[in-house]
Amino acid sequence: MSLDPATIRRIASLARIRVEEHELEPLCHELNGILGWIEQLNEVDVTGVAPLTGATNMAPPGGAGHQTMAMRADVVTDGGYADKVLANAPERIGDFFAVPKVVE
């Protein structure tokens, strides 16, 4: 599997990162270098192996078996300070984040 400039353009658009035409070739080269190196994973036999999806499968305190992630009571524990939440907004209108016009 190797990336071509059209694929780079597609994933850059999925990632919402603007990539200029002249950057496509060098990016292709870099990313293919990394993906080529990653191909070594195809040597590993993963038949019947369950994927490790995250932290709860790792490091159970006190021994073997899998930890279960704790559930939290579904109650409001925080909030009520719109000014703090909006303090870092690049642009705000009243108590709202403002963005460029979406609908003409």
Added chain:
Amino acid sequence: MMLTDLTIAEAREGLRAKDFSAVELTMAHLHAIEALNPRLNAYITVSHAKAVDQARAADAALAAGEARALTGIPLAIKDLFCTAGVRTTAGSKILGPFVPPYESTVTANLLRDGAVFLGKTNLDEFAMGSSNMTSAYGPVENPWKRRQDANAVLVPGGSSGGSAAAVAARLAMGATGTDTGGSIRQPASFCGLVGVKPTYGRCSRWGVVAFASSLDHPGPFSRTVRDGAILLGSMAGHDPKDSTSAPVAVPDFEAACARGVKGLRIGVPREYRSDGMPAEIDALWEQGVDWLRAAGAEIVDVSLPHTKYGLATYYIVAPAEASSNLSRYDGVRFGARETGEDLSDMYSRTRAEGFGAEVRRRVLIGTYVLSAGYYDAYYLRAQKIRALILKDFTDVFRGVDALLTPTAPSAAFAQGEKMDDPVQMYLNDLFTVPADLAGVPAASVPAGLDANGLPLGLQVIGKPFDEETVFAVSAALEQAAGFTALPAIRAGG
């Protein structure tokens, strides 16, 4: 002896004995920062006034007999931890204007225990790098110098390069870092420090700018193993705000440092003996084995068969998680914004302008491996191999108490080296990545010097939630190594 040369344990005693005040101790560090930071660039932000205020409060607490574990101890905070009212950049242009209104749990724990924060330290952008060269705020100079080539500017390692350089040069008594693929242990090795990556879940990630959530581990930098134990004891603890934080008690890590290694079984994994590893690193490893054997440990040859696949696995899992985590930087709620023709164009320009080359590279890789048609071939396969890597550790820990390996495949390299090929840079984390993927605790301890007089670390890896054994073995190595070498650039040096 200068105040900046004291260990945290010594400074704590000196403060309690009123040999010096917390303000004096903090001022000594602020002066050192003023003198050396323009050259080293270890700090992005120095919070002078806030530090002095905190030191005054510490003196008041000491006078009232209310001293806590870190009262009056000046620390540096990696600029990835959100600090209320103090700019937090993550080393990125996109967070340049960001001033968090809240405090991360780890830094809140340190403040609860009386610590003084000198400022925020430099790092690779979003903690993505092994040299601190990807920071939008400029590279950091390693305070250590090559004997033969003293003009070469060496990297401190990364991503927590500023924290490591600050503690090594005595611009802080200790520092926080984060380790996703080796970002505490590799810079600790490069700068002659102790660096501890605890078990996943031991330290809360709440308020730490996220890179790869299943791999990010906050942990401490220090000049001694005991200081590392003191810092981790304060940083750790269950936090309901992080659903992956473990609801387990924090043991007395400091006491564990004195346990010794008599009767412990120490595994030496044969897969860590990589081709092309410098002979002096191999020799230091052998030396470490001899030290532990002499201290009463039993040495066992062990195998972690999937070690060689750790890095490639990491370079799928970490970018995948990063591409998701970094989607929040869209110029809407916080951070920098570029203007665009419409909303979508604003997002794309903001992210193109705000992210550096390495971050863009990883977000694109992550987007690709998660995209329709490639998910199974890349991401799912990597998660399965990650399970096999965890199983390697689980199996081996049935027979041994801890593992001993080198920390990094080389000593500190010069700025500009290994920059042409991303994969060459990634290879730095060969020995550190497996412990991140498995979530097991690990520490790097300064153990010797290379032919050029640069520090080299040995790595101790332990069982999940058994940092105590990691500290015991690390302290034994520290004692045997008697590492007293000092970096060329340091306060009063």
